[in-house]
Amino acid sequence: MFVPVVFTATIFLSASLLFFVQPLFAKIVLPQIGGAPAVWTTAMLFFQSVLIGGYLYSHLSTRYLGTRAQVGLHLALWALALWFLPLSIPEGWTYDADTSVAWQTLVLFGVGVGVPFGVLSANAPLIQAWYARSDGPSADDPYFLYGASNLGSLAALLAFPLVAEPLFGATRIGQGWAIGFLALGGFLLVSGLCAARGGSAARPVLAAGSDHAPVQLKQIVHWLLLAFVPSSMMLAVTTKISTDLGAIPLIWVVPLALYLLSFVLTFSRRNYTTTGGLRWAYLVALGCLGTIFSGITGAHTNFYGIAGLVISFFVVALYAHRRLYENRPGSAHLTLFYVVMSLGGALGGLFNSIIAPVAFDSLAEGGVTTLVATTLILTAAMRPTWKSAKVGILVGLLGIVPLMIALWVLGIDNRPLLKVVVMASAAIVALALRRTMSSAAIAALIVAITGSYVIPDGSLYQGRSFFGAHRVSQDTILRQYTNGTTIHGVQRLSQFGDMRPDPLFYYHKNGPMAQVLTSDIGDTAKKVGVVGLGVGSLACYRQPGQEWQFYEIDRVVDDIARNPAYFTFMSNCAGDTPTNFGDARMVLARQDGLQYDILVIDAYGSDAVPIHLTTHEAMQVYLDRLSPDGVLLYHISNRYYAIQRPLARSAETLGLVARIQHYPGGSGKDPGDIPSRVVMLSRSEAALGVIADDPRWVPLPSDGGRIWTDDYANLLSVLE
Incomplete structure (x- = not known):
């Protein structure tokens, strides 16, 4: 039993280190690159x-x-990787706003963790190949070790957000990881000696086909597709959840952990799952994914929708990976199988992180992957013929008639209702042709694609960048800009032209942000800095003689805000104000000598929380750029998180005066006056002026919790 125990422990430890380092290094680099959901998808591509x-x-x-x-070669590479420990950001590395963010992210990960990760990545197939050469029991089928590998990966992924991150900082976690990497060298040596002692030739592996039968191109393409779908779906689900809840390791880890668990359950001799048993669940999962990704349930996904996304993705991963296992080759092609499988996973990452942001102007990759996933249920009998294709095309064209009637005869412009019409029509044509699956699929696809192009989305502008999806739309009264799933700026349609528009929503004249900017604090301020541009609503509070600067990480946001065809806050109120591009914290840190009288932190996009802009070190950077009597404002309106808690802890430690206002809004009188939450900090109470006695601004005491730092921050602890 010694040999299988050693090999199992080795591959378990290696996989644990492999998947523990992914959220660890991502956490280390967040202060440098920012917390956009695309950072994780790009990291996954790496x-x-x-x-x-x-x-x-x-x-x-x-x-x-x-x-x-x-x-000998592998141990030499392991020794080389020791030079890159402990893990850290390379000295002298800085973010360049004029260079591709995706490319900078890939380079940073490559230089920082590339060699250790490369050594770890080879271990799963290599250790299995060594075991096939050993004299251990079941050496004729080393695929069981892949289950142990994924179990180790799963344990590590869950341990990071649930144990390591809440209890330890990134520095101590990194030190523990380095110790584990050192211990791995000993396990690799013992495993290698067992393999060398067992002989030089691998034993035949029991698999679905002949061990020495050549692998056909058709089979390789099938493996690629089966690996691509769950990989791409995992990233699409992660991006959607990160956009709504925040780019944090726990949100990244949950889909990835389920992805690995699907390997554990499917790459096993025990029939935890069967393709036949999963088939109907797979169809239901695709329906759920298609409904959510198409936007029928709304732009913003609540917790029930997120649960549906995660469960549906897990079913998809189980089905695809079980098919992979059932189509595994013999031992002669074991390592080739893993190469192809990893290539399919990487293609999923490439599609989601590089191709999709360029090809689509919205988060469309989830819907596209769902369509690709439907091909996995097609058997040979379901593949289309020319006859079935003609029938499908004809019925599909008939199926779009209800949509055309709704649009052009009845004049319906309700987008969710029109989507329901499309989904219902697609279901009807599919049921009508259910005896010929290929015809049904073609007809339903025609209806769905036609609907996606014909249904008006009400957008004046729709685009996408590395940092998120952008949309400008309007109703009969207001024009609005949406970033992710949150409205970040609104202007009345009646106030376009040369007039000075009224700031609305979070920036309404009755709200806390306006209270400060129009008070004696705002009247006497000479320099004002705003982190997070939006559509530039705050610019219309600029007073004559004041010097304002904006900080924005996304150039697309600046383009929208400065285009008077979309919004006129900047062009009519502060067209001459500069925008500093890049992560605001990094840019502010480099602006020595600059001091603001008012510094606004308004960078909490969608409901995500940029932790690196909320930590104790970040607050110290802001204070360095604040005049002695200056005021620091955090706009922290959020659906899920009580961001005021970590801010209050840091404020108390730094001896700052802290106030908070939970503004209830006045939408009953003005639809542009909505609730908001703002924290105000200063070095003295005198700096608050008349606001110090304003009952709407209440003291913000610390709850005594642990201070958030770049090394430690626990977002789960501030869930409301």
């Missing part, structure tokens, strides 16, 4: 790409080198 390299290295070394040479 990890998946390196995984291909690791699997390819494993494939080539097991094919062309003897066992002893493999062991």
Whole structure:
């Protein structure tokens, strides 16, 4: 039993280190790159790409080198990786606002963690190949070790947000990870010696096909598709949830953990799952995913919708990975199988992080992947023929008639209702042709695609950048800008032209932000800084003689705000004010000598929380850019998080005066006057002026909790 125990422990430890380092290094780099959901999808692209390299290295070394040479080479690479410990951001690295963010993210991960991760990524197929050469029991089928590998990965992923992150800071976590990487060297040595002692030739692996039968291109394409779908779906679900809840390790980890759990349950001799048993659940899951990604349930997804997304994704991953396991090759092609499988996963990352932001002007990759996923249920009998295609096209064209009637005869412009019409029409044509699945699929696809192009989305502008999706739309009264799923600026249609528009929503004249900017604090301020541009609503509170500067990480936001065809706050109130591009904290840190009388932190996009802009170190940066009698404002309106708690803790430690206002809004009288929440900090009570005695601004005491730092922050602790 010694040999299987050693190999199982080795692959378990390696997988734990492999997947523990992903959220760990992402947490380390967040203060440098920012907390956009795309940071994680780009990081996943890096990890998946390196995984291909690791699997390819494993494939080539097991094919062309003897066992002893493999062991010696791999231990040498392990020793080289020790030079990159402990993990950290390379000295001198800085963010460049004029360079592709995706490229900078990939380079940063490559330089910081590339070599250790590359060594770890090769271990899963390499250790299985070594075990096939050992004298251990079940050496004829080492695929069971892949289940142990994914179990280790799952344990590590769950341990990071649930144990490590709440209890320890990134520095101590990194030190523990380095110790584990050192211990791995010993396990690799013992495993390698067991493999060398067992002989030089691998035993035949029991698999679905002949061990030495050549792999066909058709089979490789099938493996790629089965690996692509769950990978892309995982990232699409993660992006959607991160946009609504925040870009934090826990949100990244949950879909990835389920992704790995699906491997544990499917890559096993025990029939935890079967393709037949999963088939109907898979169809239901695709329906749920299609409904949510199409926006029928609304732009913003609540907790029930998120639960539906996660469960549906898990079913998709189970189905696809079980199909992968059932189509696994024999031992002669074991490492090739893992190379192809990793390539399929990386293609999912490439599609979601690089191709989708360029190809689509919205978060469309989830819907596209759902359509691709439907091809997995097509059997040979379901594949279309010319006859079935003609029938599907004809019925599909008939199926769009109800939509055309709703649009052009009845004049319906309710987008959710029109989407329901499309979904109902697609379901009807599919049921009508249920005896010929290929015809049904073609007809339903025609209806769905036609609907996506014909239904008006009400957008004056729709675009996408690395940092999120942007949309400008309007109703009969207001024009609004939406970033992600949250409205970030509104202007009355009646106030376009040369007039000075009234700031609305969070920036309404009755709200807390306006109270400060129009008080004696605002009247005497000479310099004002605003982190987070939006549509520039606050600019119309600028007074003559004041010097304002904005800070914005996304150039698309600046383009929208400064285009008078969309909004006129900037053009009519502060067209000459500069915008500093890049992560505001990093830019402010470099602006030595600059001091503001009012500094506004208004960068909490959608309901995400940029933790690196909320930490104790961030507050110290802001104070360095604040005059002695200056005021620091945090706009923290949020659906889910009590961001005032960590702010109050840091304020107390720094000896600051803290006030908060929970403004109830006045939408009953003015639809542009909505609730908001603002925290105000200063070094003295005198700096607050008349607001110090304003009953709407109440003291904000600390709850005594742990201070958030760049090393430690626990977003779950501030859930409301």
